Amino acid sequence: MLDYLDRIIQGDCETVLKDLPDNSVDLIFTSPPYADQRKQTYGGVKPDEYVDWFLPKAEQFLRVLKPTGTFILNIKERVVNGERHTYVIELILAMRRQGWLWTEEFMWHKKNSYPGKWPNRFRDSWERLLQFNKHRKFNMYQEAVMVPVGDWAQTRLARLSETDKRRDESRVASGFGKNVSNWVGRKMVYPTNVIHMATECGNRSAVFPVALPRWFIKLFTLEGDVVLDPFIGSGTTAVAARELGRHFIGIDINPEYCELARERIAQIQPQLFEIQDALLPENGS
Numbered sequence: 234m235l236d237y238l239d240r241i242i243q244g245d246c247e248t249v250l251k252d253l254p255d256n257s258v259d260l261i262f263t264s265p266p267y268a269d270q271r272k273q274t275y276g277g278v279k280p281d282e283y284v285d286w287f288l289p290k291a292e293q294f295l296r297v298l299k300p301t302g303t304f305i306l307n308i309k310e311r312v313v314n315g316e317r318h319t320y321v322i323e324l325i326l327a328m329r330r331q332g333w334l335w336t337e338e339f340m341w342h343k344k345n346s347y348p349g350k351w352p353n354r355f356r357d358s359w360e361r362l363l364q365f366n367k368h369r370k371f372n373m374y375q376e377a378v379m380v381p382v383g384d385w386a387q388t389r390l391a392r393l394s395e396t397d398k399r400r401d402e403s404r405v406a407s408g409f410g411k412n413v414s415n416w417v418g419r420k421m422v423y424p425t426n427v428i429h430m431a432t433e434c435g436n437r438s439a440v441f442p443v444a445l446p447r448w449f450i451k452l453f454t455l456e457g458d459v460v461l462d463p464f465i466g467s468g469t470t471a472v473a474a475r476e477l478g479r480h481f482i483g484i485d486i487n488p489e490y491c492e493l494a495r496e497r498i499a500q501i502q503p504q505l506f507e508i509q510d511a512l513l514p515e516n517g518s
Contacts, residue, residue, distance in 0.1 A: 238459065238480045241471065241498070243491045246463030246484040250293040258297045258482070259372070259458035262446045262470050264307035265290075268320055280311065280318040284327050290463065291328055297461070301372045303453045304333070304365040307341070307441065315353060321361065328365060336371075337364040337426065341445060345431040362428075362449070377451040379421040390417050440469060447473040454479055468494025475502050 234257055242249055265287065268280040278286045294304055310321040325335055339362040349356035390413070397413035416422065433442045446469060450460055456478040462470035465483030467490060474481040475498060485491050 237482050239475075239482075241465060241468065241483040241485070241491050241494045243486070243488050244484060245486050247290045247293055249484050250290075250297055250463065253297045253482075255296055256299045257459065258461045259299055259302045259479075260450060260453045261294050261298055261302070261304040261461045261463070262307075262449050263305075263462045263464045264441060264466070265464045267309055268311050268318065280313055280320045283320040284324050287324060288327055288331060291331060291333070294461075294463070295332055295367065298367055300368050301370070302367070303336075303371055303373075303449075305339075305449050305453075306363045306365065307360060307445075308363065309357070309360045312351075312354070325363065332367070333365040334367070334369065335363065336366045336369075338362070339364065340427045341441070342427055342429045343432050344429050362445075371453075372455075373453060374455065375423055375452065378424055378448055380424045382416065382419055382422050386416060386419075389413070393417075440467060443469055443473050443476070446470040447477060450474055450477050450479060465494050466490050468497045472497055472501060 234254055237253060266278065268278055268283045298304060308321055308324070310317050310319070312318070329335055341360045341362055343358050343360070346356065346358035393414055399414075400410045400412045402410040428445065428448060430442050430444050433440055446460075446462075450473055454460060454477075457480070459480045459482065460470060460474040461482045461484075463484045465471060465485045468483060471481040471483045471494060483491075483494055485494070
């Protein structure tokens, strides 16, 4: 395991991960190529074939993830023949059959998404971040991602009704409720599951910002924990992990991406990571 920590490894993650021990990773955060993308490296997996392509990789993710760990999957469906393809929905169902728990779904709102339309729809300004776990009890540090209470509190909490002073159960019997008076005097509150962040433009394409994996790393890990990105790309997840004092394992099949990721990591922590010409072979041995 020590041979893999804080390294960018070139190879197919499905093969490389077979050499990692069971239950050895605290968080998996990744954005795999969406259907019909990265044709030169992954062959541009067709939407109808995506689930079969992804499941063997997910099997390795399930094996290496600790029982208390979390898997965050950034993924988005595409439009085929004028309608949204169902491969993301099909993948969720297949992963549940594989043994995963689909615990939560976060939405990343891209604040800098520009307007656009097609004949039957408008441009997306969001992407999914699906949370999967092995067990119902997992590590989660919610206080690490609290946010300022916001200006709404100045007027909403100024005059409390009798209902505001006790727990008000949901009218739809969801089991959720609120006690508005609990927010009085608070400067920080818990966020919602909608994350508002702009994309970042790299030298390859618009990618998710370092702040996105950083948010999830803070929520699900502690210093010294291990973060795996099996489709590391330009190294954004690894950069976020090192900035927060976590170990990382990055894997990508594209040697150019691996080199780019090493360069980025060397810029933030040169004493930790030195760019090497010799890469691990594709079987990870």
